[in-house]
Amino acid sequence: xxxxxxxxxxxxxxxxxxxxxxxxxxxxxxxxxxxxxxxxxxxxxxxxxxxxxxxxxxxxxxxxxxxxxxxxxxxxxxxxxxxxxxxxxxxxxxxxxxxxxxxxxxxxxxxxxxxxxxxxxxxxxxxxxxxxxxxxxxxxxx
Amino acid sequence: xxxxxxxxxxxxxxxxxxxxxxxxxxxxxxxxxxxxxxxxxxxxxxxxxxxxxxxxxxxxxxxxxxxxxxxxxxxxxxxxxxxxxxxxxxxxxxxxxxxxxxxxxxxxxxxxxxxxxxxxxxxxxxxxxxxxxxxxxxxxxxxxxxxxxxxxxxxxxxxxxxxxxxxxxxxxxxxxxxxxxxxxxxxxxxxxxxxxxxxxxxxxxxxxxxxxxxxxxxxxxxxxxxxxxxxxxxxxxxxxxxxxxxxxxxxxxxxxxxxxxxxxxxxxxxxxxxxxxxxxxxxxxxxxxxxxxxxxxxxxxxxxxxxxxxxxxxxxxxxxxxxxxxxxxxxxxxxxxxxxxxxxxxxxxxxxxxxxxxxxxxxxxxxxxxxxxxxxxxxxxxxxxxxxxxxxxxxxxxxxxxxxxxxxxxxxxxxxxxxxxxxxxxxxxxxxxxxxxxxxxxxxxxxxxx
Numbered sequence: 322x323x324x325x326x327x328x329x330x331x332x333x334x335x336x337x338x339x340x341x342x343x344x345x346x347x348x349x350x351x352x353x354x355x356x357x358x359x360x361x362x363x364x365x366x367x368x369x370x371x372x373x374x375x376x377x378x379x380x381x382x383x384x385x386x387x388x389x390x391x392x393x394x395x396x397x398x399x400x401x402x403x404x405x406x407x408x409x410x411x412x413x414x415x416x417x418x419x420x421x422x423x424x425x426x427x428x429x430x431x432x433x434x435x436x437x438x439x440x441x442x443x444x445x446x447x448x449x450x451x452x453x454x455x456x457x458x459x460x461x462x463x
Numbered sequence: 464x465x466x467x468x469x470x471x472x473x474x475x476x477x478x479x480x481x482x483x484x485x486x487x488x489x490x491x492x493x494x495x496x497x498x499x500x501x502x503x504x505x506x507x508x509x510x511x512x513x514x515x516x517x518x519x520x521x522x523x524x525x526x527x528x529x530x531x532x533x534x535x536x537x538x539x540x541x542x543x544x545x546x547x548x549x550x551x552x553x554x555x556x557x558x559x560x561x562x563x564x565x566x567x568x569x570x571x572x573x574x575x576x577x578x579x580x581x582x583x584x585x586x587x588x589x590x591x592x593x594x595x596x597x598x599x600x601x602x603x604x605x606x607x608x609x610x611x612x613x614x615x616x617x618x619x620x621x622x623x624x625x626x627x628x629x630x631x632x633x634x635x636x637x638x639x640x641x642x643x644x645x646x647x648x649x650x651x652x653x654x655x656x657x658x659x660x661x662x663x664x665x666x667x668x669x670x671x672x673x674x675x676x677x678x679x680x681x682x683x684x685x686x687x688x689x690x691x692x693x694x695x696x697x698x699x700x701x702x703x704x705x706x707x708x709x710x711x712x713x714x715x716x717x718x719x720x721x722x723x724x725x726x727x728x729x730x731x732x733x734x735x736x737x738x739x740x741x742x743x744x745x746x747x748x749x750x751x752x753x754x755x756x757x758x759x760x761x762x763x764x765x766x767x768x769x770x771x772x773x774x775x776x777x778x779x780x781x782x783x784x785x786x787x788x789x790x791x792x793x794x795x796x797x798x799x800x801x802x803x804x805x806x807x808x809x810x811x812x813x814x815x816x817x818x819x820x821x822x823x824x825x826x827x828x829x830x831x832x833x834x835x836x837x838x839x840x841x842x843x844x845x846x847x848x849x850x851x852x853x854x855x856x857x858x859x860x861x862x863x864x865x866x867x868x869x870x871x872x873x874x875x876x877x878x879x880x881x882x883x884x885x886x887x888x889x890x891x892x893x894x895x896x897x898x899x900x901x902x903x904x905x906x907x908x909x910x911x912x913x
Contacts, residue, residue, distance in 0.1 A: 373545075
């Protein structure tokens with residue numbers, strides 16, 4: 322029930338945004354702020370540059386904890402970004418999806434965890450690795 | 464020039480994006496109700512599984528070859544489709560979304576080599592951005608682009624193919640193409656063309672357009688011109704639908720009224736929300752029910768009832784009420800029903816209707832010089848109606864925020880949420896035992912990485 326009330330509140334709030342003026346024009350003096358109305362801040366716009374290429378992915382485990390990525394966090398992954406050395410990437414390693422920091426130097430490719438309890442994974446020719454996308458930010462509830 | 468961009472084995476490719484283990488393995492996707500195979504990976508195709516194959520006939524073959532089987536997940540496919548289309552719209556605004564996995568592009572003033580490179584770039588970018596592989600066919604008309612696409616898919620490694628207009632190459636291709644395989648030529652039309660001794664695309668191209676117009680129609684004539692490189696079918700952009708149908712066959716047969724009503728109510732809810740999402744109103748609702756015509760030994764029955772409204776509407780409650788009325792009129796006990804559906808028709812756009820309505824009302828008032836609230840459509844009534852519509856909007860909004868089915872209408876029946884949900888579901892619900900998560904539209908079904 323509380324949820325419904327909250328949503329009702331949101332709805333009512335939204336309604337007031339939709340009205341272009343913050344006070345009715347007919348009654349009294351118009352608000353001096355009316356000429357300075359701007360769009361509300363939109364997190365989608367802030368976090369997502371290319372919506373068609375952007376996916377939300379849920380993290381399981383602590384292997385990237387020192388990069389600020391915790392168990393159960395959501396990372397925002399943009400597939401259109403080039404996976405350069407040092408980026409945090411989502412890869413399919415032998416069919417398994419994992420998130421790690423990409424090390425790519427001297428013809429060597431290594432997936433680095435950000436947690437001392439985990440070992441770096443060096444990519445050998447026998448392994449099949451496909452880089453799925455580059456993580457651009459993490460959503461973590463405090 | 465026109466390009467047809469077609470996603471390769473689209474439903475299978477969608478599944479593969481989120482489950483890389485499926486790469487290079489045979490995969491099939493089933494139709495609604497897990498009945499037939501409607502998408503196959505190349506590996507599955509080479510096992511000899513035909514398109515539309517009934518699942519029960521191929522069960523053994525699928526098991527023997529470790530074929531991965533998925534129920535169709537249209538939520539996922541729809542989202543991935545819109546991503547692919549948006550990708551294409553980054554290159555040119557002139558995109559006609561032709562189906563869930565095909566789009567025509569209109570390309571202007573580019574030479575062949577440049578075009579080829581540009582299309583390869585599009586192909587690579589779509590794959591990079593969305594993970595969906597596509598093939599692109601390019602030619603001077605849409606009909607030829609469709610043909611070029613088939614060649615791109617089957618006979619090239621790059622997946623991009625251009626047909627130049629006056630080449631020997633086009634002649635060769637058309638000689639090898641049956642008329643009924645040409646875009647726009649149905650089987651029925653194919654048979655008519657056979658009657659006048661036209662069997663290949665090449666023959667059709669060189670035929671007299673006037674004769675074809677007589678034989679088929681003006682559309683047939685256009686196809687002939689298109690085969691000759693004269694564009695006659697321009698890009699079409701989305702128009703709101705004229706009617707909305709929602710129908711499904713049931714997971715298992717239904718005889719009793721309550722179950723049937725529940726199923727139909729669910730279809731009404733889906734149809735009504737489609738109606739509202741395209742800002743339309745409907746003037747009538749039609750309910751139909753039928754038994755399984757393939758079960759020859761069972762008694763057969765099918766019927767439908769259309770109910771007309773005094774004014775166009777989009778309110779789910781009122782549509783539910785009407786559907787209930789209609790069902791009561793056509794329902795007969797003792798039959799085993801296999802399929803049911805609803806059709807909302809005579810759609811009008813909301814803005815159009817409102818404008819007309821305002822005009823009618825004001826002229827009425829002027830004419831008769833009386834207060835408007837003496838009419839059936841009184842102000843009070845209208846206010847009440849608006850309140851009802853606002854309530855529905857609110858339900859729509861909650862469902863879009865918290866996921867489909869968060870709030871349901873009483874007539875839809877009670878959802879059974881349990882671990883054994885599959886066994887406890889209502890009879891009318893579809894079978895979809897192998898559905899993948901809706902990775903892109905539900906917070907609790909996101910792709911997981913470790």
